[in-house]
Amino acid sequence: MGTNRSSTLGSPAWPAKRLSPSPVESTLSPELTEHLEAARARATAATSNEDLRAIDRDYAGKGGVVAGLLAAIPTLPPEERRDAGQGANRLKQAIAGLLDERRAELEADAIAEARTGKGFDPSLSIPAPARGSLHPVTSVTRELEDIFTSMGYKVLDGPEVELDSYNFERLNIPADHPARDMHDTFWCEVTGAERDSRMDLLLRTHTSCVQVRAMEELAPPFRVVVPGRVFRQESVDASHEHTFHQMEGLVVAEGLTVGHLIGAMKTFLREVFRREIEVRLRPGYFPFVEPGFELDARCPFCPKPGAGCKVCKHTSWVELCPCGMVHPAVLAKSGIDNEKYTGFAFGLGLSRLVMLRYQIDDIRHLMGGDQRFLSQF
Numbered sequence: 479m480g481t482n483r484s485s486t487l488g489s490p491a492w493p494a495k496r497l498s499p500s501p502v503e504s505t506l507s508p509e510l511t512e513h514l515e516a517a518r519a520r521a522t523a524a525t526s527n528e529d530l531r532a533i534d535r536d537y538a539g540k541g542g543v544v545a546g547l548l549a550a551i552p553t554l555p556p557e558e559r560r561d562a563g564q565g566a567n568r569l570k571q572a573i574a575g576l577l578d579e580r581r582a583e584l585e586a587d588a589i590a591e592a593r594t595g596k597g598f599d600p601s602l603s604i605p606a607p608a609r610g611s612l613h614p615v616t617s618v619t620r621e622l623e624d625i626f627t628s629m630g631y632k633v634l635d636g637p638e639v640e641l642d643s644y645n646f647e648r649l650n651i652p653a654d655h656p657a658r659d660m661h662d663t664f665w666c667e668v669t670g671a672e673r674d675s676r677m678d679l680l681l682r683t684h685t686s687c688v689q690v691r692a693m694e695e696l697a698p699p700f701r702v703v704v705p706g707r708v709f710r711q712e713s714v715d716a717s718h719e720h721t722f723h724q725m726e727g728l729v730v731a732e733g734l735t736v737g738h739l740i741g742a743m744k745t746f747l748r749e750v751f752r753r754e755i756e757v758r759l760r761p762g763y764f765p766f767v768e769p770g771f772e773l774d775a776r777c778p779f780c781p782k783p784g785a786g787c788k789v790c791k792h793t794s795w796v797e798l799c800p801c802g803m804v805h806p807a808v809l810a811k812s813g814i815d816n817e818k819y820t821g822f823a824f825g826l827g828l829s830r831l832v833m834l835r836y837q838i839d840d841i842r843h844l845m846g847g848d849q850r851f852l853s854q855f
């Protein structure tokens with residue numbers, strides 16, 4: 479219900495007209511009519527919803543006028559009680575009606591006011607919308623992707639729900655192989671028509687399964703990196719998560735040696751840290767590489783190379799990634815001529831690299847989704 483009053487927002491609205499009479503009004507006693515008129519006068523003068531709420535409290539609220547009338551009923555002669563009860567309820571109804579009417583008027587006034595453009599200051603700056611930022615894992619992933627693409631690598635993706643054969647079998651890890659113990663696996667329960675025939679779906683435990691997919695699809699020579707999420711049924715602590723990120727690397731070509739593997743790792747480290755970083759290999763066992771290594775990098779955070787610091791736990795070396803020469807049987811299983819081609823592969827622990835990079839002391843922050851942590855990046 480609009481009015482033609484020309485009040486500015488916030489200024490007292492001068493009562494221009496009487497709020498409509500309520501249908502129950504004529505049935506009220508003179509005493510109740512007096513209450514209603516007092517409420518009407520206040521509602522007509524109200525300029526905000528807060529004013530209207532105060533009137534509502536005074537009449538319909540606990541300890542308000544209506545509550546007082548109802549509380550007095552037991553003191554009345556029995557023959558008057560019914561009318562008194564009905565009267566109090568009608569008064570409440572009539573006041574609710576006029577408050578609704580006034581609320582609608584105020585709303586219509588506010589809209590009309592806004593349409594005139596008065597009070598609109600175009601020079602006021604609008605509050606900046608909250609902007610997100612990239613997750614540290616995403617930033618580091620993109621940075622590594624850029625580095626590897628500049629080294630001639632292709633970036634590949636693969637499914638997170640994987641077949642046993644890609645995650646294990648074709649990587650030389652058969653069902654009874656002890657290496658499976660290192661990969662406590664989340665198996666998928668298959669329902670419906672495929673229930674009995676599909677017992678082999680799992681959440682991939684590493685990105686190495688995409689090595690097999692790459693070998694199936696690409697003709698050598700090729701170089702690929704595969705960043706992605708992997709899942710293990712781990713006891714979670716500050717350095718172990720059940721869901722974390724790795725970046726797999728695979729190169730297949732003629733005549734590759736461990737020297738090429740070391741060269742690739744050193745080039746990658748030089749790009750990340752903008753200087754030469756020494757690396758060392760220790761023996762490591764992974765059924766899909768032979769020989770297999772753990773590759774350590776001279777700690778890039780020590781004040782002087784070799785000095786030792788908190789990050790490297792004063793050893794001056796940080797574990798960078800497991801790696802090795804692709805096992806000839808793995809090449810053959812994916813249809814690659816292992817007489818002609820050799821390959822090397824590495825599996826960067828991306829989550830741990832992110833922790834190193836930003837000096838994050840607990841891996842659980844990464845997937846915890848806590849804004850207080852994320853807003854620091």
Ligand code: FA5
Pocket residue numbers: 660683684685686710712717718719720722724726764767770798799800801802823824825826827828829830841
């Ligand atoms: C593997 O997953 C092999 N697929 C890596 C590989 C690739 C070897 C290619 C040879 C050739 P491993 O289980 O060690 O290996 O995991 C690789 C890296 O993932 C570790 O070095 C570590 O940085 C990281 N990682 C392993 N488990 C966790 C975990 N629970 N939470 C966080 N990071 C982890």
